[in-house]
Amino acid sequence: xxxLEKSALLVSAMLIAGQLYAQPAPAGAPPKKQRxxxxxxxxxxxxxAQVRVDTQHVQHLQSSARKEKDVIKLSCVNDKFVKLKAExxxxxxxxxxxxxAVESAAVFEKYDQLSIAATxxxxxxxxxDACAGKTELGAESATDVSAPEIPDDPTTxxxxxxxxxxxxxxxxxxxxxx
Numbered sequence: 001x002x003x004l005e006k007s008a009l010l011v012s013a014m015l016i017a018g019q020l021y022a023q024p025a026p027a028g029a030p031p032k033k034q035r036x037x038x039x040x041x042x043x044x045x046x047x048x049a050q051v052r053v054d055t056q057h058v059q060h061l062q063s064s065a066r067k068e069k070d071v072i073k074l075s076c077v078n079d080k081f082v083k084l085k086a087e088x089x090x091x092x093x094x095x096x097x098x099x100x101a102v103e104s105a106a107v108f109e110k111y112d113q114l115s116i117a118a119t120x121x122x123x124x125x126x127x128x129d130a131c132a133g134k135t136e137l138g139a140e141s142a143t144d145v146s147a148p149e150i151p152d153d154p155t156t157x158x159x160x161x162x163x164x165x166x167x168x169x170x171x172x173x174x175x176x177x178x
Contacts, residue, residue, distance in 0.1 A: 037107060040098075040102070040107065041102065043111075044095060044098055047091070047095070047115070047118040048095060050118060050121075050122065051088050051091050051118060054084065054121050054122055054125040057128075058077065058080060058084050058128045061077050061129070061131070062078065062081055064132070065077050065132065073131060073132055076128075076131035076132075077128050077132060079131075080125075080127050080131055083124050084124045084128070087120050088121055090117050090120075091114070091117040091118060094113045097114075098110040098114045
């Protein structure tokens with residue numbers, strides 16, 4: 001009897017959840033920006049070019065790390081290169097799916113997946129740049145430096161002499177009886 005009650009409760013919960021899921025979007029929600037298929041194709045071509053440039057850049061970082069014989073840098077860049085190759089393979093698959101879905105209703109979903117894959121490859125390139133030590137500085141720091149008031153001229157005498165210099169007290173030594 002308890003099993004029947006639990007299954008009835010589960011079925012009713014699924015029906016309520018299904019009805020809530022099928023509700024239309026609220027009236028105040030902004031509509032999605034629709035792009036034409038030609039714009040999406042052009043962006044896809046730009047994404048392909050970006051992924052190729054990112055791959056070539058990481059290969060260049062890899063070869064420069066080899067020339068420098070920096071094992072740590074090379075290991076890090078190699079790790080990022082493996083990730084980049086895997087992500088570029090995913091990108092290629094998503095691009096093929098996108099081209100196949102250009103004339104269908106699923107083109108927007110495929111384009112979003114393609115855009116995410118291109119963004120992931122670019123993030124990996126930035127990580128490889130960080131491995132190679134080529135990070136970009138956001139802005140110059142505003143560091144104020146002041147020098148001590150001690151003359152740095154050896155011809156004028158020692159700066160800590162009693163005669164005209166700065167008097168420095170000798171250090172106080174600790175006593176074992178204190």
